[in-house]
Amino acid sequence: MRTNKYIWYGTHQLFHGLTLTFSESAAGVFAAHSYKFDGTTSTFIVECDAETWRRANLAGMSDEETRAYLAEIFDKDLGGHALLSNNSKWINFLLVKNQYWSHQNVVLLGDALHTAHFSIGSGTKLALEDAIALYRCFAQGLDVSAAVQEFERVRKPVIDEYQQAAYESLIWFENAKDYMHLEPLPFAYSLMTRSKRIDYDNLKRRDPKFIAAYDKSKV
Ligand SMILES: Cc1cc2nc3c(=O)[nH]c(=O)nc-3n(C[C@H](O)[C@H](O)[C@H](O)COP(=O)(O)OP(=O)(O)OC[C@H]3O[C@@H](n4cnc5c(N)ncnc54)[C@H](O)[C@@H]3O)c2cc1C
Structure with a gap:
């Protein structure tokens, strides 16, 4: 069981393609993983570390209060759309591996x-x-x-x-807060190379404009 908390919502705000949004609040950093899944609705998964979750007192909030709180955190990104609940609950990601298949x-x-x-x-x-x-x-x-x-x-x-x-x-x-001091382009670079499957050269082949802007930002 991992330490971060996440909760799965929907919204009528449409995100075209996977969109990762980070919002810093007094309680800590919240990340949203969002993508459109039909013509009118997107998935909107919110994730935060255990400390942020505790400081925000999310354990003590009702479903309605939690949605209102998170809608405020992601106000600009949701464009005024509400978060839609489907018996949504905070959970911890379960990392499963099996020695015997x-x-x-x-x-x-x-x-x-x-x-x-x-x-x-x-x-x-x-x-x-x-x-x-x-x-x-x-x-x-x-x-x-x-x-x-x-x-x-x-x-x-x-x-x-x-x-x-x-x-x-x-x-x-789980360590997103450690990257929040970065400027937007180095932050995006760190995010895109996080799984270590995509490196600088690979990203340069896929998106030369992005890498050119990233290189310029470091000068
Ligand atoms: C927040 C989140 C976001 C995700 N987003 C993506 C994504 O964007 N893209 C992607 O590819 N994957 C995503 N995944 C992963 C994806 O959901 C799972 O990997 C996938 O659903 C696994 O399929 P499965 O059939 O193995 O298991 P499941 O989808 O869990 O299906 C198992 C089914 O078995 C049923 N079941 C359980 N016990 C019993 C029982 N005793 N008797 C009968 N039925 C039973 C369950 O109710 C369930 O319907 C996401 C996962 C999470 C947690």
Whole structure:
């Protein structure tokens, strides 16, 4: 169980593509992970560290009070739209890893086998890829025992790599307050390279304009 707290809301403010927003308050730093999921609604997940959560007294607030408090924190970003609750509760991210992937004819897939922090947004993809990989192992004509072993052999390196990237990202978010002193471009650079899967050269290939502006900001 990780230390940061997060809560999952919706909003009618539309965020086109994944948008990460950081807001500093008297209690501490709040981060919002938001993205549009249909024509009229976006997901809006708010995350903060345990100290911020305690200082803001969020444990003592009702659902309505919490939404009003966070809507105030993200006032500019929400553009006056309310936060929509769906039995939303503060939770801690559960980091799942398994030493054994199967037992006899039972095999784990998806989040039951491994979780990847939502800041890298890959959990559903990994779960679906697990299912496809397991299907392919059986489609080779292997018996149950050989198929589940083959499944683990094929998937483990992929899962380990994603979980490592997700872990780096999770640690960055747990320490977000340590980056708030940075100017916008170095802050964005730190955020984009947090999982250590994207480095300076990679970012330069993907977005040369951003790297040019980042380099200029350091002079
Ligand atoms: C805040 C947050 C944001 C996320 N954002 C993204 C994202 O943007 N992109 C992305 O790819 N992933 C994201 N994820 C991860 C993604 O949600 C999961 O990785 C994915 O849902 C895993 O799928 P799953 O089928 O393994 O498990 P689940 O989706 O958890 O499905 C398991 C199902 O089993 C049911 N169940 C449990 N116990 C029983 C039982 N005993 N009997 C019958 N049914 C049972 C549960 O009710 C549930 O419906 C996010 C996760 C979180 C926490």
